[in-house]
Amino acid sequence: MSKQLKLKFKKTLKKAEFVHADLEYHQQLIFEAKSLFTDEIRRLLGLLSDEQRELLEKEDARRLEVSIQMQEESAKRRENLKQIEEEVASKILTSDCTSLVTTDLVAEECDPEDLKEKTKLLELKKLFYRIAAETHPDKVRANGFSEKEVYRLEKIFKKALNAYESHNWYILYSIAHELDLKINEPTDYYIDWVENDIRNTLGEISKIGSLIAWIWYVGDDQRKKAAIQDYFQQMYNFTYPEL
Secondary structure (H helix, E strand, O other), X not given: OOHHHHXXXXXXXXXXXXXXXXXXXXXXXXXXXXXXXXXXXXXXHHOOOHHHHHHHHHHHHHHHXXXXXXXXXXXXXXXXXXXXXXXXXXXXXXXXXXXXXXXXXXXXXXXXXHHHHHHHHHHHHHHHHHHHHHHOHHHHHHOOOOHHHHHHXXXXXXXXXXXXXXXXXXXXXXXXXXXXXXXXXXXXXXXXXXXXXXXXXXXHHHHHHXXXXXXXXXXXXXXXXXXXXXXXXXXXXXXXXXX
């Protein structure tokens, strides 16, 4: 591995670390932002006339139906994650995991991008199963770890599981590094995967930053008023009077 590649990879990891810290900042504050924004909306709803509130309640009923559908979809996703976890537990508890990390790519003709994606999927699988072998709750309990340590490793396992499910190579790589697992020397592929994660993470930050609750939370008085008007327009097609 060349010195240039090594330094470029290190620089890219530092950038990824920064954007993930920024994402964590937004994710933690958005809960408070939504809570305070909801309190303000409730206060403003209480100031409306009975007739005005009745119109808005009808729109609320429609939105509730949409919310239920989204919750059902989320439940299906959680069930899929549970199935993956059970599958992993079964394999880990009955294997030394050697066979799980030695699979080679099937030799076939494919374009470079297709090969890169296949390589990434293979590396994701290798990293995930190696991490799972060290952190799966059933495995660590069987090894006699304390409940405190089981809890700590279970959090790491769940983080790895979500990263694996979302094809987030950087998170898996970071967890493997944290667990002091032996990791292959970085390649150009590794840098591409981390840069892709950086783009995706910046996209998540942008989504939070565009939420009305966030704009209201971080804005001055004028922006707060504009955010509230936007909320009532988007949610109810209603212009709040004398705001």
